Amino acid sequence: MMFRVDRDVLAEAVAWTARSLPARPSVPVLAGMRLEVTEGGQLKLSGFDYEVSAEVTLEPQTGEPGVVLVSGKLLAEITRALPAQPVDFVVDGMKAVVTCGSARFTLLTMPVEDYPSLPAMPPAAGRVGSDVFASAVGQVAVATGRDDTLPMLTGVRVEIEGDTVTLAATDRYRLAVRELKWQPEQPDISAIAMIPGKTLADAAKALGATGAEVEIAMSSVGGTGEGMIGFSSAGRRTTTRLLDPEFPKYRSLLPTEFSARADLPVGSFVEAVKRVALVAERNTPIRMAFRGGEVVLEAGSGDEAQAVEALPVDFDGDDINIAFNHQFLLEGLGAIDSDVARLQMTTSTKPAILTGGKPVEDGGVPDYRYLIMPIRLSS
Amino acid sequence: MPRPESDLGDDDTGCPILHVDMDAFFASVELRERPELAGAPVIVGAPGARGVVLSATYEARRFGVHSAMPMSRARRLCPRAVVIPPSHGKYAAVSRSVMELFGTFTPEVEPIASDEAFLDVAGAGKRLGRPAAIAAMIRERVAAEHGITCSVGVASSKFVAKLASRHAKPDGLFVVPAARVVDFLHPLPVGALWGVGERTERSLLRLGVRTVGDLARTPPETLQRELGQAAGAHLRELAWGRDERRVTPHVPDRSIGAEETFVTDIDDPVRIRRELLRLSERVAARLREGGHVGRTVSVKLRRADFTTISRSRTLRDPTDVAQELYAVACDLYAVSGLEKTRLRLVGVRVENLLPAGGAARQLSLGERETGWREAERAMDRAARRFGRDAVLPASLVRPPSDGVDL
Numbered sequence: 001m002m003f004r005v006d007r008d009v010l011a012e013a014v015a016w017t018a019r020s021l022p023a024r025p026s027v028p029v030l031a032g033m034r035l036e037v038t039e040g041g042q043l044k045l046s047g048f049d050y051e052v053s054a055e056v057t058l059e060p061q062t063g064e065p066g067v068v069l070v071s072g073k074l075l076a077e078i079t080r081a082l083p084a085q086p087v088d089f090v091v092d093g094m095k096a097v098v099t100c101g102s103a104r105f106t107l108l109t110m111p112v113e114d115y116p117s118l119p120a121m122p123p124a125a126g127r128v129g130s131d132v133f134a135s136a137v138g139q140v141a142v143a144t145g146r147d148d149t150l151p152m153l154t155g156v157r158v159e160i161e162g163d164t165v166t167l168a169a170t171d172r173y174r175l176a177v178r179e180l181k182w183q184p185e186q187p188d189i190s191a192i193a194m195i196p197g198k199t200l201a202d203a204a205k206a207l208g209a210t211g212a213e214v215e216i217a218m219s220s221v222g223g224t225g226e227g228m229i230g231f232s233s234a235g236r237r238t239t240t241r242l243l244d245p246e247f248p249k250y251r252s253l254l255p256t257e258f259s260a261r262a263d264l265p266v267g268s269f270v271e272a273v274k275r276v277a278l279v280a281e282r283n284t285p286i287r288m289a290f291r292g293g294e295v296v297l298e299a300g301s302g303d304e305a306q307a308v309e310a311l312p313v314d315f316d317g318d319d320i321n322i323a324f325n326h327q328f329l330l331e332g333l334g335a336i337d338s339d340v341a342r343l344q345m346t347t348s349t350k351p352a353i354l355t356g357g358k359p360v361e362d363g364g365v366p367d368y369r370y371l372i373m374p375i376r377l378s379s
Numbered sequence: 380m381p382r383p384e385s386d387l388g389d390d391d392t393g394c395p396i397l398h399v400d401m402d403a404f405f406a407s408v409e410l411r412e413r414p415e416l417a418g419a420p421v422i423v424g425a426p427g428a429r430g431v432v433l434s435a436t437y438e439a440r441r442f443g444v445h446s447a448m449p450m451s452r453a454r455r456l457c458p459r460a461v462v463i464p465p466s467h468g469k470y471a472a473v474s475r476s477v478m479e480l481f482g483t484f485t486p487e488v489e490p491i492a493s494d495e496a497f498l499d500v501a502g503a504g505k506r507l508g509r510p511a512a513i514a515a516m517i518r519e520r521v522a523a524e525h526g527i528t529c530s531v532g533v534a535s536s537k538f539v540a541k542l543a544s545r546h547a548k549p550d551g552l553f554v555v556p557a558a559r560v561v562d563f564l565h566p567l568p569v570g571a572l573w574g575v576g577e578r579t580e581r582s583l584l585r586l587g588v589r590t591v592g593d594l595a596r597t598p599p600e601t602l603q604r605e606l607g608q609a610a611g612a613h614l615r616e617l618a619w620g621r622d623e624r625r626v627t628p629h630v631p632d633r634s635i636g637a638e639e640t641f642v643t644d645i646d647d648p649v650r651i652r653r654e655l656l657r658l659s660e661r662v663a664a665r666l667r668e669g670g671h672v673g674r675t676v677s678v679k680l681r682r683a684d685f686t687t688i689s690r691s692r693t694l695r696d697p698t699d700v701a702q703e704l705y706a707v708a709c710d711l712y713a714v715s716g717l718e719k720t721r722l723r724l725v726g727v728r729v730e731n732l733l734p735a736g737g738a739a740r741q742l743s744l745g746e747r748e749t750g751w752r753e754a755e756r757a758m759d760r761a762a763r764r765f766g767r768d769a770v771l772p773a774s775l776v777r778p779p780s781d782g783v784d785l
Contacts, residue, residue: 147695172744173741173742173744175744248744248745250744253744283695283741285739323739325741349742371744373743374742375739375740375741375742376739376742377739
């Protein structure tokens with residue numbers, strides 16, 4: 001087997017495939033990346049760790065059919081460092097030789113016959129623009145939990161009803177919900193899936209760069225069995241095992257009525273929060289007092305450093321004091337895709353909601369909502 | 380242990396470090412209320428067959444009784460000893476006020492246990508006098524104000540001061556002059572050194588190293604080969620009386636825990652979990668009573684053969700809620716791999732304590748306004764009014780027959 005590909009094309013494809021390789025493989029072959037030149041002359045790079053699979057298909061300049069398994073991490077490091085020239089990859093017995101310009105690497109091959117076959121792509125369910133998909137997933141994934149002992153909170157819930165997809169994630173302290181439109185294969189599709197948040201965010205980001213449409217494929221749609229979801233776009237496909245679809249009944253937790261509303265200029269407000277938060281340790285609150293046309297931000301306590309900053313704000317409603325984890329607040333503000341964020345509140349212990357500031361016509365629901373639970377200050 | 384040279388003199392120049400150690404602390408505290416027992420062998424510890432000696436008066440120690448000894452053995456050694464069940468709250472209160480007393484002599488107080496502390500009195504010379512004089516004053520005031528005795532070691536470094544206080548026991552004062560540290564140390568058995576446990580002692584004995592003096596004369600390479608780089612180098616330094624550790628006054632990383640030794644070993648996970656609930660309730664109540672919250676929950680599991688494992692998890696937010704401790708404790712138990720193993724003892728502990736007052740609480744989604752926290756506070760109020768265990772989780776309501784409180 002052999003092929004020749006431009007360095008940039010190869011490096012990108014290898015890097016993308018290597019993302020899904022396990023850092024600590026349970027069996028040695030899983031650290032490998034499978035490279036295959038098909039009879040049709042296509043080059044396929046793939047990686048799999050039994051949870052997530054990734055495969056890139058590209059057209060090499062030249063190629064002779066064959067298949068080989070080499071260390072994915074090493075190949076990724078090598079291709080990243082190669083000069084910008086065509087790369088020749090030639091398998092010679094038990095070794096693979098990578099030549100590019102004046103550089104030449106000899107890699108040991110791994111037993112490709114021991115490598116598990118990648119799961120087949122499930123049936124296609126629909127399509128969505130890769131940029132819309134990437135930004136929507138990004139907005140929701142910020143709210144996933146990082147505590148692996150609660151798998152339910154590390155996932156993104158995907159609910160599909162016809163042409164509407166709702167993504168939701170929560171770590172118990174905030175809840176992000178995003179609705180988007182897509183083109184389903186079946187107009188009456190109805191499905192639910194829980195996808196590991198980190199995997200989904202990685203996949204969406206990687207596919208978002210293609211600029212093409214993302215095809216979403218799901219197995220056991222609507223069922224409860226061991227499901228799988230796949231994403232493919234521009235010659236790349238990735239699949240991942242689904243999590244248990246259990247998820248909090250979040251819709252009833254989203255408040256719809258509030259006693260106060262503040263429209264915040266995102267840029268200057270974020271800067272002020274970051275400044276004041278300099279004295280707030282991890283998980284300690286930033287306190288906000290909304291009065292008339294002003295919000296006063298405060299952090300720190302009498303025993304330690306303190307910070308205070310006031311800034312004008314478009315505020316309407318009852319005066320309110322409320323405190324948040326500053327990291328949660330900043331991540332929410334960072335996920336808002338407009339210049340003005342709207343923060344709606346009820347009391348200092350009730351959930352508040354951040355949305356984009358653009359008015360929604362006819363009392364509709366904004367397509368992105370970021371709920372954030374306050375920190376209760378002991379009196 | 381062989382007596383170190385007794386003619387070291389009492390020159391306390393350059394000896395600003397004091398190690399103060401209460402004599403038979405728990406037992407002495409109990410004796411204040413039972414003066415009729417003075418001079419009698421007294422043991423503090425759970426009286427049941429599987430209890431452990433927590434403290435023993437010197438009269439009891441004369442029979443060979445010592446802390447951490449199984450109660451059954453202690454009773455055999457000294458059948459006429461009076462056994463008093465422990466009241467930890469009482470000891471904690473005395474400990475706090477003794478530590479405060481130390482604080483009036485110098486701000487440099489480093490408590491290392493409820494009944495011992497290091498003090499650096501270098502800065503108190505002008506105000507209070509020489510280290511040995513300060514040590515004598517401390518002893519007087521502890522006796523006068525608390526009715527218990529303590530022993531004080533005076534030395535140039537922490538570990539020598541600690542050895543000196545042991546040498547002074549009971550109810551004594553011992554100075555190791557800075558110039559005589561090596562004379563004091565070298566006759567001691569290696570096991571006396573801080574950081575030499577049973578295992579290290581065994582490896583040293585294999586090398587023919589019996590005394591601190593032997594250790595000092597062993598080539599550093601040999602020690603490092605036998606004990607590892609760091610430990611080898613460290614022990615050699617100690618053997619020559621070199622100890623750079625300073626007295627670091629800090630509010631120690633305190634913890635609150637409770638454990639239970641079963642009357643008979645238990646392998647039923649349901650009963651183990653029930654015990655974890657009971658211990659969680661007790662620990663949480665003590666946290667709330669002391670105005671603490673804590674972030675790290677640990678579980679201690681001792682198998683029937685006495686091998687012990689601990690597992691801990693640090694929470695995102697500090698808590699003083701028994702139900703939260705219990706949930707983590709059960710998790711830790713479940714992942715410990717000991718669910719089917721016969722256990723002799725289980726313990727629940729909360730570390731990383733913070734004052735509850737400053738603890739703002741991150742609310743979580745869908746949380747009820749009044750939850751376990753409020754329910755448990757109500758339990759506290761009922762307990763204050765009607766006595767401990769006035770309100771209990773239903774699974775804990777049972778005749779108190781299958782456990783012995785420690």
